Amino acid sequence: MTEKIKNKQLGINIEFADLKLVSFETTARIQELKVALEKKDYEFNFNFRSTMNDVQRLINVILTITVSEKQTELVRVPLAKLEILISFRIDNWKEVITIDKENNKVNIPDDLIAVTAGVAVSTARGMLAVKTQNTIISNAIIPIVDPRMFIPKKP
Numbered sequence: 001m002t003e004k005i006k007n008k009q010l011g012i013n014i015e016f017a018d019l020k021l022v023s024f025e026t027t028a029r030i031q032e033l034k035v036a037l038e039k040k041d042y043e044f045n046f047n048f049r050s051t052m053n054d055v056q057r058l059i060n061v062i063l064t065i066t067v068s069e070k071q072t073e074l075v076r077v078p079l080a081k082l083e084i085l086i087s088f089r090i091d092n093w094k095e096v097i098t099i100d101k102e103n104n105k106v107n108i109p110d111d112l113i114a115v116t117a118g119v120a121v122s123t124a125r126g127m128l129a130v131k132t133q134n135t136i137i138s139n140a141i142i143p144i145v146d147p148r149m150f151i152p153k154k155p
Contacts, residue, residue: 022062023083036139037140
């Protein structure tokens with residue numbers, strides 16, 4: 001089944017093209033934990049990257065989330081790392097994405113970045129919950145974040 005989202009504000013026709021769990025790993029620190037950490041003792045770091053394929057009209061989002069234990073204000077100990085890949089097909093690519101070949105620049109609307117980032121974080125949240133169920137870190141739930149934080153800062 002293909003799910004299509006039409007963003008009326010932007011006029012973007014977007015759909016899932018692919019979704020993969022690229023990797024999931026835990027560290028030895030999990031074996032050392034005797035009791036579950038409090039939610040305040042988790043820290044989540046996000047690495048959001050994207051690539052484009054204008055021939056296939058795809059934006060590929062690679063999201064890596066590292067879950068760490070906050071031991072002190074300065075000390076963080078990694079517990080787990082999850083990496084996902086989501087490909088989004090933009091049906092009306094040429095209306096939405098502009099490519100300035102002279103200056104080697106691609107212009108992606110900020111709202112499109114926010115939408116793809118929001119979907120990626122939500123998807124990763126579910127994947128992490130499944131991968132950590134019945135473990136000592138099952139309460140490490142990715143918090144709700146503002147997906148606009150993934151929009152690159154303009155100079």
